[in-house]
Amino acid sequence: MPSIDTSSIERLGETSAAWLACAWQPTQNAHEARLQHAFARAGERAYGLYLRLLFSPLARAMRAAGLAVYPPLPGGLADSREWGLADDSERQRWFWSCVVREDDEAPLGTLVTVLHHDHTRFRLPQPVQLFALPVARAAVVEQELGRMNGAFAAAAPLRLHAAYGAKAQP
Template sequence: MKQVKPLKELLQEGKKGRIDAIAQYIESHIAENWKTLLQNKRDQLLEAYNKAGDRAYGTYLNLLFLPVHQQLKEAGLHPEPRFPGDFDISREWGNQEQTDQQRWMWSAVYASDGEALGTIVTIVFHDHTQFRVPRQPQIIALRETGKKDVVAALSLRSVDFKQACEFTVEYEEYLRNQST
């Protein structure tokens, strides 16, 4: 993967708040690597999709964020949970055909002394009919860190987010509908 300016350098420059510098680093990393990773790992990702369906997007995101986790560790920072975030509380919506979906996940970022720096939100665009990432994942930096505050902040940014259910709620509804 292509290297962008190390996160530690961005943080030392101090031109932005720390959560904004982290978001800038992640955005740069994604811009440089999201398509290349899809091309270089295409066979592996298609195999994962054929075996496990949408879980292949998790494989893709784990590969994409691995260098980010290394940079965070070097800078004495850690996300909770690991990037891109907790799937169970994420929210998704998209078109009726299921070919243009977006899922919003998030992780709070902490300094080594336990100080909460803010939250990084990852927006992943994907397709449920085939393995396809139609657009570059996006990043949002928030000052909020608690779940309730993050949900409120994101609900102000997006009506779709506000109206979407958490994955666990959505899945329970799906299972109920399957049994009727």
């Protein structure tokens, strides 16, 4: 189980990011055939499988430390944002989850996951990244992420694309 520091959202982000930096490639390698098969059958949904495999140990460690994460790691697809190259060979999707202490239900902050991926085949062109924000309200999280990254600010949440039948974002 990953070793995490829950003393603050910043330390939780740092220790979780360090664990992910070591685990992202071995997780992909251990499940490569399954992920390639999933991509051939269901396209980009294979990345959801990969993220569940990758984040499962981290989620268990957080539960064991008395933390609840909403939505579950790496975050909700509906509110995530994606953008990238027009040829779909390199995209990035940003997810986020609010972390709450279970004993007093006090929000610790937010963990943000960045997934660089390819829509043309199963490929992760960069390591999965994670960082922390000391805010927990969804509107404030979105505002902060938009301030940090102009492409995030320009991209609409997936739920809006689904609601209006829009195509993938540029």
